[in-house]
Amino acid sequence: MRGTRLPATILGVGGAMLALAAPALARPRLIPAPPHRPALHRFLGRPGPSPWPVRPQIGAPGLGDPFFPLAGNGGYDVLHYGLRLAYDPATGVLDGSADIAAVATSDLSRFDLDLSGFTVGAVSVDGRPASFTRDGQELQITPARPLRRGLPLLVSVSYSGAPTPITDPDGSIEGWVPTTDGAFVVGEPQGAPGWFPCNDNPRDKATYDISVTVPDGLTAVSNGVLRSQRSSRGRTTFAWHEAFPMATYLATATLGHFEVAQATVAGVPSYVAVDPSQAADAAPALAELPDIVSYFSSVYGPYPFDAVGAIVDDAPDVGYALESQTKPNFDRAPDEFTLAHELSHQWFGDAVTLTTWPDIWLHEGFATYSEWLWGDHTGQFTPQDAYDYYASLPADDPVWDPPAGNPGTPDALFSDSVYIRGAMTLQALRVKVGDPAFFRILRRWYLGNRYGNVTTPQFIALAQRESGQNLGAFFNAWLYQEGKPPV
Numbered sequence: 122m123r124g125t126r127l128p129a130t131i132l133g134v135g136g137a138m139l140a141l142a143a144p145a146l147a148r149p150r151l152i153p154a155p156p157h158r159p160a161l162h163r164f165l166g167r168p169g170p171s172p173w174p175v176r177p178q179i180g181a182p183g184l185g186d187p188f189f190p191l192a193g194n195g196g197y198d199v200l201h202y203g204l205r206l207a208y209d210p211a212t213g214v215l216d217g218s219a220d221i222a223a224v225a226t227s228d229l230s231r232f233d234l235d236l237s238g239f240t241v242g243a244v245s246v247d248g249r250p251a252s253f254t255r256d257g258q259e260l261q262i263t264p265a266r267p268l269r270r271g272l273p274l275l276v277s278v279s280y281s282g283a284p285t286p287i288t289d290p291d292g293s294i295e296g297w298v299p300t301t302d303g304a305f306v307v308g309e310p311q312g313a314p315g316w317f318p319c320n321d322n323p324r325d326k327a328t329y330d331i332s333v334t335v336p337d338g339l340t341a342v343s344n345g346v347l348r349s350q351r352s353s354r355g356r357t358t359f360a361w362h363e364a365f366p367m368a369t370y371l372a373t374a375t376l377g378h379f380e381v382a383q384a385t386v387a388g389v390p391s392y393v394a395v396d397p398s399q400a401a402d403a404a405p406a407l408a409e410l411p412d413i414v415s416y417f418s419s420v421y422g423p424y425p426f427d428a429v430g431a432i433v434d435d436a437p438d439v440g441y442a443l444e445s446q447t448k449p450n451f452d453r454a455p456d457e458f459t460l461a462h463e464l465s466h467q468w469f470g471d472a473v474t475l476t477t478w479p480d481i482w483l484h485e486g487f488a489t490y491s492e493w494l495w496g497d498h499t500g501q502f503t504p505q506d507a508y509d510y511y512a513s514l515p516a517d518d519p520v521w522d523p524p525a526g527n528p529g530t531p532d533a534l535f536s537d538s539v540y541i542r543g544a545m546t547l548q549a550l551r552v553k554v555g556d557p558a559f560f561r562i563l564r565r566w567y568l569g570n571r572y573g574n575v576t577t578p579q580f581i582a583l584a585q586r587e588s589g590q591n592l593g594a595f596f597n598a599w600l601y602q603e604g605k606p607p608v
């Protein structure tokens with residue numbers, strides 16, 4: 122989230138607003154079970170293992186995303202990452218070892234992982250040493266024997282070095298970003314290879330065990346639940362487990378001086394880690410966290426994961442927050458809207474994830490709309506107030522371009538129009554189809570797609586089904602046409 126704050130005039134409108142009845146469909150809270158073998162079931166309908174890899178292929182170096190064509194790799198699908206990391210802020214060196222369990226989707230003589238920087242020590246595949254070469258972000262691995270389509274493989278990579286933050290097309294930084302007392306670790310859209318070897322594409326979700334060893338006194342915070350915390354010889358190891366499918370860009374391992382408050386929120390463990398320098402400023406927003414989670418649970422459907430929380434660091438060079446799965450990262454103390462934005466991404470972004478990056482409005486438009494719902498729920502302003510304010514802006518205002526559904530180039534991924542025009546699209550849809558159909562669309566979108574990947578045409582099809590209206594021209598005008606839409 123960045124740069125999308127509503128003006129104080131909108132924030133201050135308060136009292137006079139109608140209390141819009143966002144449907145309160147509260148249900149008994151159950152800790153969700155991780156989906157059964159989320160990645161494996163994608164293989165059930167495929168041909169079985171090939172008898173022998175007769176003509177094994179070289180796995181493609183990328184998956185052809187329109188914005189990041191080399192991100193991700195062909196020929197396999199990751200099920201689980203086991204990462205063991207050690208970091209010493211005094212030296213800035215990260216020592217890593219990654220065990221990656223995958224399934225081959227082709228017969229492979231060679232395949233790639235994405236990794237930026239570092240010295241790779243050794244690579245093995247299924248326990249046998251493998252040879253490797255480096256080519257940009259591609260770590261090219263040649264296993265001792267060809268791999269067979271449909272069979273599991275275990276890749277182990279040891280690596281070491283001072284991580285280099287990755288610079289995005291828009292000039293912002295991500296990956297492993299050193300701070301004064303540790304590191305701020307965020308990966309959207311392409312930062313994950315800056316700290317672990319991976320199949321860096323949001324389509325290849327996997328589960329994770331991430332353990333991080335740091336000097337005693339520092340805390341390392343990662344996704345999911347804390348399995349153990351052990352100290353020995355001046356160092357402490359934090360072992361975290363993410364049981365739900367997670368896109369690589371949502372992995373984190375932010376570390377430094379943190380005070381960690383543990384509690385239970387919406388029936389799951391909550392971990393709120395705060396850099397002491399931010400504690401006072403962050404306290405008011407963080408006090409709202411349980412209410413925000415239960416409010417979005419009532420509107421969208423049950424909270425998707427088995428842990429929740431936040432990481433509030435002091436990382437001023439970063440300039441944005443990120444919806445890291447189960448624990449969004451904040452580069453500074455957030456206000457309640459930024460917190461609500463990142464928490465709503467747990468439903469839209471983390472559980473329901475785009476297939477290709479140009480569909481980013483499915484994350485940012487929805488999270489911005491969630492801020493507006495939170496403004497309404499707390500009696501501060503309504504989504505229609507926000508819509509009306511932006512609708513009054515002139516045709517040459519940057520809020521209109523690029524169109525939310527077609528940012529065009531990767532440097533526009535996080536532009537204001539993606540956030541605001543994206544959220545306005547949802548408000549315009551709500552007015553067009555009415556509240557019952559609108560909230561049914563959002564709930565079905567979430568419940569029918571969580572832990573998977575989606576596209577904008579799928580959203581349009583669902584909205585048409587649920588409303589019984591033909592919405593082709595409507596979405597075309599709102600999402601794809603340049604300039605100010607017919608507000």
Ligand code: TRP
Nearest residue numbers: 122123293309441442443444535
């Ligand atoms: N997804 C983040 C949010 O809005 C923002 C973000 C992630 C971002 N990576 C970025 C913004 C890189 C600018 C540059 O919640």
Ligand code: ZN
Nearest residue numbers: 122484485488
């Ligand atoms: Zn966002």
